[in-house]
Amino acid sequence: MSTFPIPSFFDSARVGEIWKVDYASRADQAREYALQHDLKPASDSKSRISLLVIDAQNTFCIPGFELFVGGRSGHGAVDDNIRLCEFIYRNLGSIAHITATMDTHMAQQIFHPIFFVDKDGNHPAPYTDIHAAELHEGKWKFNHELAPRFGIAPEYGQQMMIHYAEQLEKKGKYALTIWPYHAMLGGIGHALVPALEEAIFFHSIARLAQPDFEIKGDKPFTENYSVIGPEVLTGPMGEMLGERDPIFIQQVQEVDRLYIAGQAKSHCVAWTISDLLDDIQAVDPGLFKKVYLLEDCSSAVVVPGVVDHTEAANEAYARFARAGMKIVKSTDPIK
Numbered sequence: 001m002s003t004f005p006i007p008s009f010f011d012s013a014r015v016g017e018i019w020k021v022d023y024a025s026r027a028d029q030a031r032e033y034a035l036q037h038d039l040k041p042a043s044d045s046k047s048r049i050s051l052l053v054i055d056a057q058n059t060f061c062i063p064g065f066e067l068f069v070g071g072r073s074g075h076g077a078v079d080d081n082i083r084l085c086e087f088i089y090r091n092l093g094s095i096a097h098i099t100a101t102m103d104t105h106m107a108q109q110i111f112h113p114i115f116f117v118d119k120d121g122n123h124p125a126p127y128t129d130i131h132a133a134e135l136h137e138g139k140w141k142f143n144h145e146l147a148p149r150f151g152i153a154p155e156y157g158q159q160m161m162i163h164y165a166e167q168l169e170k171k172g173k174y175a176l177t178i179w180p181y182h183a184m185l186g187g188i189g190h191a192l193v194p195a196l197e198e199a200i201f202f203h204s205i206a207r208l209a210q211p212d213f214e215i216k217g218d219k220p221f222t223e224n225y226s227v228i229g230p231e232v233l234t235g236p237m238g239e240m241l242g243e244r245d246p247i248f249i250q251q252v253q254e255v256d257r258l259y260i261a262g263q264a265k266s267h268c269v270a271w272t273i274s275d276l277l278d279d280i281q282a283v284d285p286g287l288f289k290k291v292y293l294l295e296d297c298s299s300a301v302v303v304p305g306v307v308d309h310t311e312a313a314n315e316a317y318a319r320f321a322r323a324g325m326k327i328v329k330s331t332d333p334i335k
Contacts, residue, residue, distance in 0.1 A: 003333065004037055006089045007202065015085065015195040016063055016078035018188065026198060030205035033092075042096040042209035048255040049334065050097045051088070052248070054227065054262025054269050054298075056081060056196050057102060059182045059189030061263060066182035066189060069264045069299050072310055076299030077263050081196055084261050084297040087330035088199040092207065094334045095259075098200050099212040099251075100192060101227040103183040103268065108146060109220050110164065111179050116140045127306050129175040132165035150220065160221060163236040173231055174267075176223070183217065214245075225268045228275035248272075249279040252287050257334075261297035266309035269298050270316040277323055288324030293317060296329045 113123035144154035230242030300313040
């Protein structure tokens with residue numbers, strides 16, 4: 001398929017910055033671009049190619065924000081988004097649909113410091129891992145002052161925390177990690193990176209294709225790295241903590257290709273793909289060949305001197321490739 005020139009307004013030097021998208025100008029330019037390059041509406045496309053962008057939000061992608069994904073280079077998410085924007089522009093005629101997921105949080109959630117206290121009433125520091133044994137021992141306790149907020153007894157709150165940590169261990173998931181407050185609903189960190197938002201908007205006008213935006217991570221008692229489902233589905237009494245979303249396996253069934261990119265490769269991207277892998281395995285293993293992973297548009301969580309999830313991310317991608325998914329670069333042509 002043909003590739004297209006990157007619009008002149010795109011400035012790669014500004015991808016790591018916050019700024020206002022000029023929608024009116026971009027809409028005019030998109031219509032002119034479509035006429036100049038004979039772009040047809042996405043509904044007329046013979047091939048059905050979709051792009052899933054996972055959590056390309058300021059909180060993860062702008063240096064200085066709460067959970068900037070620098071990777072080992074220190075500027076991973078910025079470089080990833082430059083390549084991702086260019087991928088969208090070069091393939092405007094091929095990509096028929098774009099979905100962007102948005103990590104969406106409030107202060108009082110299980111992975112934020114306020115949810116736990118030690119014997120002195122101190123909250124855990126960001127990047128603290130909380131294990132079931134520590135909860136049993138009382139090193140960390142559910143913050144009983146939050147109990148009225150959720151309509152539960154303080155003792156049951158602690159029981160829920162123990163159950164949750166044990167379920168993570170049984171499933172071989174990451175330990176419950178306390179993260180800095182991030183992706184806060186209503187805050188600037190929650191928004192998409194401006195350069196990427198601009199590219200998605202430009203595509204929507206040029207191809208007359210409405211993008212979808214999927215909210216995830218807003219449940220108080222479970223992490224939700226994967227857009228497909230929470231880390232733990234039920235509480236100690238069987239109460240529902242969150243639900244799996246069937247929309248993505250349905251999308252794979254309906255498209256010819258699904259490209260996936262976003263942040264972070266080691267967490268929300270890897271767990272989303274892992275859940276998608278499980279769903280495909282259950283429905284039709286032949287669907288694996290439809291999934292394309294843009295490996296140069298995602299970076300792993302690396303906190304120098306604290307954690308480095310690069311190898312875990314690479315191992316996950318190797319597992320996805322063995323299953324039949326394709327690992328590609330953003331510069332590889334869509335044929």
